Amino acid sequence: MTQTFIPGKDAALEDSIARFQQKLSDLGFQIEEASWLNPVPNVWSVHIRDKECALCFTNGKGATKKAALASALGEYFERLSTNYFFADFWLGETIANGPFVHYPNEKWFPLSENDDVPEGLLDDRLRAFYDPENELTGSMLIDLQSGNEDRGICGLPFTRQSDNQTVYIPMNIIGNLYVSNGMSAGNTRNEARVQGLSEVFExxxxxxxxxxxxxxxxxxxxxxxxxxxxxxxxxxxxxxxxxxxxxxxxxxxxxxxxxxxxxxxxxxxxxxxxxxxxxxxxxxxxxxxxxxxxxxxxxxxxxxxxxxxxxxxxxxxxxxxxxxxxxx
CATH class of the missing domain: 3.30.160 (Double Stranded RNA Binding Domain)
Known part of the structure; x- marks a missing residue:
């Protein structure tokens, strides 16, 4: 089989497409290529979606048809792994009170009586960045997906690159300020990190x-x-x-x-x-x-x-x- 390698990707396009398609199939997704566009030479784009749920879709782009399809499939995994398909929805009481709402390694911070932002959320630098006027309260940071004030604030663990320490950032901040910015997927860890950082720079x-x-x-x-x-x-x-x-x-x-x-x-x-x-x-x-x-x-x-x-x-x-x- 012909193998096509392009700059910035750590695997052949054919291998990426086959692996992504197989993994999605194993997970029960029925992905269809809903539409293709090739308006000018060397510019392709594709819209893919799940046959059972058209709202679970992504778009891909590239200089070739294979590059565009690999891009769309990679973005599908990106959105699956970050729960982006469900970012705008309340997920119901069962999930809100389940073992976890977003990720198994999330951490919950109960609200205090004075409604201060709980200790352990954010670091000093991030607190100064997000709340320069000291106006932020704990109840402002309840995540949309659970809406569970009794449980408190859901914090996700991020690794601070300067010293590899874990910093918990409220899911509410991630969803409200960053949406899909910085989300990435790739054939390798480094490829995904380059993609995510590039998007942040952009x-x-x-x-x-x-x-x-x-x-x-x-x-x-x-x-x-x-x-x-x-x-x-x-x-x-x-x-x-x-x-x-x-x-x-x-x-x-x-x-x-x-x-x-x-x-x-x-x-x-x-x-x-x-x-x-x-x-x-x-x-x-x-x-x-x-x-x-x-x-x-x-x-x-x-x-x-x-x-x-x-x-x-x-x-x-x-x-x-x-x-x-x-x-x-």
């Missing part, structure tokens, strides 16, 4: 660019030319009437982040995509494929006809080759 840099009105330099054409598959996708989009600009989001070489902006000259709107990875080529490909994930060219026209926040955010002419995003 979101952090995007928010900082907006908040601080940072202007981004355009990535030189000779650098883009090193990645002909991505250039072909960009040129096809431009031939369809959508100018594309790729910007360096590293903030002076600090973060492995790229920003790609698609413009609609007909009405002045645009759509921005951010991507991150330590390998520049992977970050670039990820950003362009993310731009079109789940969208055909007609979908782009519909999307860009809508009022766009980004239309207000761009305040420097494109001739200056920089992207400027003022605070909103």
């Amino acid at each position: 979101r952090y840099v995007k928010n900082r660019i907006i908040a601080e009105s940072i202007s981004l330099p355009e990535i030189p054409a000779d650098v883009l030319a090193r990645y002909p598959a991505v250039v072909e996708a960009i040129e096809t989009l431009e031939a369809e009437g959508f100018p594309i600009f790729a910007y360096d989001g590293s903030l002076g070489g600090q973060y492995p982040v790229i920003c790609v902006v698609l413009f609609n000259p007909a009405n002045g709107t645009c759509f921005a995509s951010f991507g991150a990875h330590p390998d520049f080529g992977v970050a670039l490909e990820r950003t362009v494929t993310e731009l079109l994930q789940g969208r055909g060219l007609k979908d782009l026209m519909c999307l860009l006809r809508q009022p766009s926040m980004m239309k207000k955010l761009l305040n420097i002419p494109t001739s200056k080759r920089t992207l400027s995003i003022p605070a909103v």
Whole structure:
């Protein structure tokens, strides 16, 4: 059997797909590939879902069909292992009072009479970060899935990377502030960690660019030319009437982040995509494929006809080759 290896992945795509599909089948899931899109060369996306529950779905993207399918299956495991499919639901009294609600190694912290945040939750640095005005109370941290005030606050164990100490973070904070940010799955532990950290960098840099009105330099054409598959996708989009600009989001070489902006000259709107990875080529490909994930060219026209926040955010002419995003 042919084996296809791509940068950033620690196993052949064929092996990843076969292993993920088999494991999902063993767990009782009946995964179907509901829809495929290949709007431009070297950009694929797929929507997969469980036949018995269409709400359990994920999307995948990649430069090839196999890469997109492996991406979608990996994301399915990511959402399963982090309970993300059920993040917006109360799970009922049976689970709320069961041995555990989220994970077997969770820890519960009873509420106190004065409603202070219990000792043992968060460390000093995180308490200062989440509660700089000392306004946080314990009852604010009850998780949605259990809603069990009698049981208290559910804390999940995280490993502090500076010293490998365990820090318990309320599930309420994770669900409210981070949603899916930082969740990851991979063929190996390190692959998953790189994916998770890359996503954290991506979101952090995007928010900082907006908040601080940072202007981004355009990535030189000779650098883009090193990645002909991505250039072909960009040129096809431009031939369809959508100018594309790729910007360096590293903030002076600090973060492995790229920003790609698609413009609609007909009405002045645009759509921005951010991507991150330590390998520049992977970050670039990820950003362009993310731009079109789940969208055909007609979908782009519909999307860009809508009022766009980004239309207000761009305040420097494109001739200056920089992207400027003022605070909103």
